Amino acid sequence: MSDLSKTQYDATETTGQISPSEIDPESGVKRGLKTRHLSMMALAGIIGPGLLVGSGGALSSGGPAALLIGFGVIGIIAFSIMQSLGEITTLYPSGGAFTTLADRFVDPAFGVAVGWNYFIIWAAVLANEYNTVSSIFVFWSDKVPLWGYFLIFWFAFLAFQLLGVEAFGEAEFWLALLKLAGLVAYFFFAIVYASGGLVGQSHALGFQYWHNPGAFADGFPGVAKVFVFCSTFYAGCESVAVAATETRNPRHAVPLAIRQVFWRIIFIYMGSAFFFGLTCPSNATGLIKGGSKALKSPMTIAIQNAGWEGGVHLINAFIFATCLSAVNSSIYIGSRTILFMAQDGKAPHFLGSTNKRGVPVYAIVFTNLFGALSMMNINTGAGAAYGYIVNLSGVSTFLVWGAISFIHIRFRSAWVSQGRSIESLPFKSLWYPWNAYFGLASNIFLALIQGWTTFAPFDAGNFVDAYILLPLFPIIYFAYKVIFKTRYWRLHEIDLDSGRRVDLDAQIEDEYVPGSEEAPTSSKKPLWRRIARNF
Numbered sequence: 417m418s419d420l421s422k423t424q425y426d427a428t429e430t431t432g433q434i435s436p437s438e439i440d441p442e443s444g445v446k447r448g449l450k451t452r453h454l455s456m457m458a459l460a461g462i463i464g465p466g467l468l469v470g471s472g473g474a475l476s477s478g479g480p481a482a483l484l485i486g487f488g489v490i491g492i493i494a495f496s497i498m499q500s501l502g503e504i505t506t507l508y509p510s511g512g513a514f515t516t517l518a519d520r521f522v523d524p525a526f527g528v529a530v531g532w533n534y535f536i537i538w539a540a541v542l543a544n545e546y547n548t549v550s551s552i553f554v555f556w557s558d559k560v561p562l563w564g565y566f567l568i569f570w571f572a573f574l575a576f577q578l579l580g581v582e583a584f585g586e587a588e589f590w591l592a593l594l595k596l597a598g599l600v601a602y603f604f605f606a607i608v609y610a611s612g613g614l615v616g617q618s619h620a621l622g623f624q625y626w627h628n629p630g631a632f633a634d635g636f637p638g639v640a641k642v643f644v645f646c647s648t649f650y651a652g653c654e655s656v657a658v659a660a661t662e663t664r665n666p667r668h669a670v671p672l673a674i675r676q677v678f679w680r681i682i683f684i685y686m687g688s689a690f691f692f693g694l695t696c697p698s699n700a701t702g703l704i705k706g707g708s709k710a711l712k713s714p715m716t717i718a719i720q721n722a723g724w725e726g727g728v729h730l731i732n733a734f735i736f737a738t739c740l741s742a743v744n745s746s747i748y749i750g751s752r753t754i755l756f757m758a759q760d761g762k763a764p765h766f767l768g769s770t771n772k773r774g775v776p777v778y779a780i781v782f783t784n785l786f787g788a789l790s791m792m793n794i795n796t797g798a799g800a801a802y803g804y805i806v807n808l809s810g811v812s813t814f815l816v817w818g819a820i821s822f823i824h825i826r827f828r829s830a831w832v833s834q835g836r837s838i839e840s841l842p843f844k845s846l847w848y849p850w851n852a853y854f855g856l857a858s859n860i861f862l863a864l865i866q867g868w869t870t871f872a873p874f875d876a877g878n879f880v881d882a883y884i885l886l887p888l889f890p891i892i893y894f895a896y897k898v899i900f901k902t903r904y905w906r907l908h909e910i911d912l913d914s915g916r917r918v919d920l921d922a923q924i925e926d927e928y929v930p931g932s933e934e935a936p937t938s939s940k941k942p943l944w945r946r947i948a949r950n951f
Contacts, residue, residue, distance in 0.1 A: 438664075439774055445752070446581055446774030449662045451669040453585035457745070458656050458673035459680050460592035463599075464742025465548035466541065467649050467685070468735050469713045471692055472703040474645035478638035480693025481631035486642035487649075487689040491681040493862075494650045496855035497817045499845040500824035502674035505657040506843040508915040509666035513657035514820050515757060520911055521826040523904045525897035529889050530819045531757045533812045535783075536885065537651055538750035540812075543789035544648075545746060546570070549739040550790060552732050563791060569743070570787055577747050577780045580773050581662050584748055591741035598734045599684060602715055606691040609722055616723060621695065629699045644810035644866045644882075649685065651813045653677050654820065655749045662752075662774075671843045696721075743787075750783035751776055811863050811885050818859030821852045826910070828852070833907040 438447050475483050504517055515534060518527035550565040576583065612620030632638055656673040660666045695718035696703075702712035702720075713735060719727035755776040758768030767779045828848060831838070838844065845851060867882025896902065 444770035444774060445662050445755070445776065447662055447664050448580065448582040448774075449585045449659055449664065449669075451663075451665055451672065453589050454656055454659055454663050454669040454673045455676055456589045456592035457585075457659060458653070459676045460595045460684065463592075463595050463684060464738040464745075465545055465735060466651075466742070467688060468715060468738060469548055470544070470645055470649060471688065472696075472712060472714050472717075474642045475633075475692060475696060475698050475714055476700070476703040477633060477645070478642040479629070479631050479633035479698045480626055480689075482633065482639040482642045483689045483693050484686070485639055486646040487685045490643060490646040490650050491685055493817065493855060493858050494653050495678060495681060496851045496858075497820050498653055498674050498677045499847070500821050500852050500855060501654055501657050502671055502843050503841060503845040503848075504824055504827050505660050506667060506670045506674075507841060509660035509663065509670060513660065513753075513756070514654070514816075514823055515753065515762075516760065516915075517827070518819060518823050519760065520914075521823050521830065521905065523893075523897070524900070524902040525893045526819070527760070528757075528762045528896045529893040530816060531753060531762055532892055533819075533885070533889055534816045535750060535753045535757070536888075537812045537816065538746050538753065538783070539786035539789070541648065541651060542743065542746040542750060542783070542787050545739055545743045545790075546787040547790035549736060549743065552736050552739070555732065556729075566787070566790060570784060573743050573747060574781065574784050576744065577751070577784070578775055578777060580775050584744060587744060588741060591737065591744075595738050595741065596684075598737075599688065603687055603691055606695045606718070609718065610694050614722055623694065625693065625695075625697045629697055633698045640865065640868060643862055647810045647813040647862070647866075652745065652749070653680065654817070655745065658749050658752050661756075667842055674843070692718075747780060747783050750786070751779040754783060755779040811866055811882065814859045814863035814866065815886075815889050818856050818863065821855035821859065824852045825849065825856065826907075830907045830910040830912060834910075834912060836912065 439445070471483065474486060478486065501514065505513060508517060515527050515531035518530045546566055546569065549569055550562050553560070553565045554562055576587070608614060609617070610621045610623075612618075634641070656670060660670050663669050692714040696714035697717075700712075700714075700717045702717050703714070713731060715734075716728050716731045719731060754763050754767050755770070756768075757763040758765060758779070767776075767782055769778060770776045824845065828838075831841075863886060867879060870879040870882055
């Protein structure tokens with residue numbers, strides 16, 4: 417860790433009060449993300465090739481109805497996870513997010529297992545995104561080899577990440593706006609196309625593809641396959657917790673970002689699932705399959721079927737723009753995860769350092785190296801490489817989400833056990849405890865059944881791909897526990913005061929003083945207002 421990371425709060429001469437430094441005193445990163453940056457990250461930050469291209473694999477595996485069911489079910493689970501995350505992250509916007517909180521509320525060994533599984537998710541997602549962006553350029557011109565495109569983008573993204581968190585936040589804000597505008601434009605196109613309103617269109621498309629080739633491509637097994645794809649698409653909604661440390665005003669920004677996830681689920685994910693299934697047949701030859709060198713999005717196929725061949729390049733340009741955002745987000749989240757783990761002794765020590773501008777150079781380079789996994793594309797084809805890496809990241813997503821629910825349950829139990837008031841929490845999870853227990857149970861269930869289609873007929877290769885990371889979690893947990901002799905914390909031993917901080921831009925900080933747990937004096941709001949506030 418850099419010397420600067422040890423900077424303590426500076427005294428403000430004019431008021432005599434203590435104001436927090438822009439450099440986080442624990443992690444050494446700079447608190448440069450504004451509220452609008454975090455809000456856009458939550459709403460559209462990680463949308464990229466996973467949704468726009470990967471949904472083609474989900475559509476071909478399960479059909480349009482399975483796509484809606486998958487997005488809907490995983491969306492409900494994601495909403496549950498975000499409610500849990502909002503409560504603990506708003507109170508503790510500390511470096512390491514839920515990986516550090518796992519140490520505090522459960523067991524240090526549990527935090528190590530959660531942290532490495534979370535890093536694996538972003539290593540896999542990053543490789544997928546490099547796979548997609550390189551394939552797009554091969555589609556445009558194959559004069560440069562695939563590995564040549566990869567190296568060009570690898571150094572370009574590395575250079576941008578080293579500019580600092582403010583540049584990242586500003587780029588994410590504008591790219592997120594672009595992604596939202598692009599999706600809205602496609603939704604309008606889909607409505608006109610389905611209604612038969614395009615120039616030269618002989619008949620309305622309607623729900624033709626729901627009847628032929630059909631709503632379900634492979635029955636319930638197809639639905640199960642879609643769950644794994646959808647978990648990868650939703651991965652990233654929890655990233656606001658990782659970014660909270662570098663946010664200027666987490667008490668205001670984090671709850672706002674958490675609530676916007678609901679609209680992300682309804683508008684972006686459910687809207688995309690509906691319109692992709694409406695305008696693209698599940699048996700289209702261009703959808704992700706093991707030998708396709710040029711990945712095709714359902715959007716691309718729909719525009720081609722509508723008779724606009726030139727639109728392929730427009731969609732590919734749009735997907736490329738989303739790749740810029742998604743690769744940046746993946747490197748950011750992965751590097752901060754490994755940075756905080758290194759500072760806690762869970763990863764090599766050198767990865768925990770930052771420079772004088774608060775940039776974790778070594779962690780960024782280390783994370784970006786995992787993009788080389790995308791070079792599987794050279795031998796297996798872009799589609800097959802995508803499928804392999806999706807399976808790796810899918811089960812880790814379920815495990816990490818389940819861990820977040822469990823951390824929240826432990827936090828609430830300790831909070832009540834130590835005699836603290838629930839009303840004093842700055843953000844209260846909706847429908848606790850049912851929401852948290854639902855998130856825990858559903859993620860454990862999905863982690864266990866997500867690869868069941870490999871059993872009949874048994875496919876050894878796909879079975880290993882689907883389940884190889886499942887035993888990794890307990891292996892890391894028990895190995896670390898035995899070697900370092902960690903212990904499972906009792907509720908009365910859990911520290912509930914460390915890790916809080918004030919907002920940098922707050923004029924009046926009205927958070928209660930630790931040890932004084934009196935509820936706010938304002939009257940309790942009606943139920944409908946409390947529910948609406950969570951959306």
